[in-house]
Amino acid sequence: MKLRQLLVALAFTGSLAAGAAAEFSVTARNTKGEPVADAVVSLVPADRSTPLPPPATEGVIAQQEQEFTNYVTVVQSGTKVVFPNKDTVQHHVYSLSKAKKFELPLYNPGSAESFVFDAPGVIALGCNIHDWMLAYLVVVPTPYFAKTDALGAARVNAPAGRYHVEVWHPRQALNQQEDLTLADTAVAREFTLSLKPDRRIRRGPEAKAGDYR
Amino acid sequence: MNCRRSPLLFAFALALTGRSAAAEEAMPAWMSGLHFSAATTVAWTENISRTSFEPTRKDAATYAFSLNASRPQQLARNWLLSAGADADYLSVPDFSRNDSVSGGPRLGVQYKFGLGPLAPVLRLDTAYNHRSSRIAANRGGTAEAGLHLAKRLTESFRLALNGEWLEHYARSATFDIQQRTVSVDASWDIDEHWRLSGSAGRLTGRIVANAAPQVWAQAISGGLGATVFNYYTTIPWEVTDSYGAGWTSYNVEAHADLWSAALGYSLSDRTNLELRTSSVFVVNRIGIRYPSESWGLSLIHRF
Numbered sequence: 057m058k059l060r061q062l063l064v065a066l067a068f069t070g071s072l073a074a075g076a077a078a079e080f081s082v083t084a085r086n087t088k089g090e091p092v093a094d095a096v097v098s099l100v101p102a103d104r105s106t107p108l109p110p111p112a113t114e115g116v117i118a119q120q121e122q123e124f125t126n127y128v129t130v131v132q133s134g135t136k137v138v139f140p141n142k143d144t145v146q147h148h149v150y151s152l153s154k155a156k157k158f159e160l161p162l163y164n165p166g167s168a169e170s171f172v173f174d175a176p177g178v179i180a181l182g183c184n185i186h187d188w189m190l191a192y193l194v195v196v197p198t199p200y201f202a203k204t205d206a207l208g209a210a211r212v213n214a215p216a217g218r219y220h221v222e223v224w225h226p227r228q229a230l231n232q233q234e235d236l237t238l239a240d241t242a243v244a245r246e247f248t249l250s251l252k253p254d255r256r257i258r259r260g261p262e263a264k265a266g267d268y269r
Numbered sequence: 270m271n272c273r274r275s276p277l278l279f280a281f282a283l284a285l286t287g288r289s290a291a292a293e294e295a296m297p298a299w300m301s302g303l304h305f306s307a308a309t310t311v312a313w314t315e316n317i318s319r320t321s322f323e324p325t326r327k328d329a330a331t332y333a334f335s336l337n338a339s340r341p342q343q344l345a346r347n348w349l350l351s352a353g354a355d356a357d358y359l360s361v362p363d364f365s366r367n368d369s370v371s372g373g374p375r376l377g378v379q380y381k382f383g384l385g386p387l388a389p390v391l392r393l394d395t396a397y398n399h400r401s402s403r404i405a406a407n408r409g410g411t412a413e414a415g416l417h418l419a420k421r422l423t424e425s426f427r428l429a430l431n432g433e434w435l436e437h438y439a440r441s442a443t444f445d446i447q448q449r450t451v452s453v454d455a456s457w458d459i460d461e462h463w464r465l466s467g468s469a470g471r472l473t474g475r476i477v478a479n480a481a482p483q484v485w486a487q488a489i490s491g492g493l494g495a496t497v498f499n500y501y502t503t504i505p506w507e508v509t510d511s512y513g514a515g516w517t518s519y520n521v522e523a524h525a526d527l528w529s530a531a532l533g534y535s536l537s538d539r540t541n542l543e544l545r546t547s548s549v550f551v552v553n554r555i556g557i558r559y560p561s562e563s564w565g566l567s568l569i570h571r572f
Binding site: 146188261 | 423
């Protein structure tokens with residue numbers, strides 16, 4: 057099986073070279089013009105008859121210092137994602153999302169369960185012990201994807217062809233979508249995302265109201 | 270530092286200085302999940318003396334410092350056990366007889382009705398503190414228990430209903446108190462930095478109040494009327510010099526209405542600043558009443 061995957065990956069790489077892979081550059085900004093990180097850009101081929109290469113790597117979403125190590129993780133459908141507990145405390149990782157419901161109660165330090173995520177969609181992860189912990193796993197039906205960095209920039213390399221582009225962000229109500237044709241030359245796009253306020257649960261310590269003794 | 274002789278201090282020192290992987294390996298396994306926090310509060314309290322006779326009321330600044338350690342342990346899918354310890358220090362420079370140090374263990378168990386931050390949480394807390402006070406009669410142990418039902422209505426708005434019981438066993442009956450408090454509190458995270466919170470409650474039971482020497486002398490000689498005389502001569506009291514030479518502390522049945530409101534600002538994920546105003550209105554068994562109000566600024570840090 058591993059040899060078969062390697063051969064497919066090599067063929068894919070070859071096809072990229074042969075099909076003159078093009079670069080699609082994205083810049084994501086909010087309505088104030090500020091760069092937006094953690095926006096997921098995916099290019100789904102319009103021609104579904106050509107089989108896509110399977111995922112070559114696995115995803116990792118660890119728990120450390122009572123946080124998830126990645127706020128947004130993107131993987132291709134069929135990817136195995138590991139959830140190692142690298143923390144010094146227990147966690148109770150769960151997802152109530154339709155794309156994949158699961159929970160890992162009594163999840164002790166050192167544990168490393170994994171799941172394969174076949175269905176495309178967005179999985180919101182939480183910890184039932186530490187309410188402020190939140191992460192998103194975005195499963196896309198394509199190997200051509202990227203996530204914007206702190207400068208709001210992302211680059212996707214894909215063979216020439218027609219694609220359906222989708223831009224997702226956890227605070228955006230509706231995904232931005234457009235159709236795109238990639239040829240031999242690089243293409244750049246800027247997306248302006250309308251983002252809702254960040255309403256994540258705060259972690260900060262609280263003072264107690266005084267008593268009367 | 271020999272971690273076997275003072276493991277908690279060792280763990281706290283590591284938290285203060287930033288833990289290194291090698292140092293954490295040296296710690297016993299049960300300590301690796303310990304969380305530490307510290308809070309310091311500067312407050313101004315009006316009628317800190319808890320005096321009904323207004324001309325003799327005393328106001329003062331107080332300084333409080335507390336250290337807390339806790340370790341959560343999930344017992345089953347929806348059950349969480351939390352063990353910890355607290356240490357508190359209170360300083361009242363203008364009336365230093367009221368300075369105190371207390372500390373002791375805490376144990377709590379929590380049941381969460383489902384998954385997610387919006388699921389209701391029922392928590393039972395118990396604690397025991399030993400208090401050492403400059404007023405020797407007030408030294409002793411305090412047992413507490415509380416039942417709390419909390420629910421986030423949204424990610425940023427949380428409500429809680431609380432029932433609490435407290436009993437202090439002092440060296441002197443004057444300072445023995447038993448109290449039951451029912452309260453509701455709410456908090457609203459306005460944005461990622463600002464939080465508004467408030468609470469309202471009713472305390473019932475025994476409290477300690479104070480009287481200036483000339484007022485107390487009148488009370489127990491009948492100078493303030495038969496009702497006061499008949500009650501105050503049956504309750505525990507003693508001269509403690511709590512708010513001046515000759516001041517008396519006495520133990521009464523009472524109820525108190527408690528209110529507080531606070532505005533908090535998150536300096537970071539680990540540090541909060543909070544401005545709080547609190548108000549207490551006490552009515553004792555024979556209708557003697559007095560207010561007390563305070564304003565405090567707290568700095569809370571999670572290590």
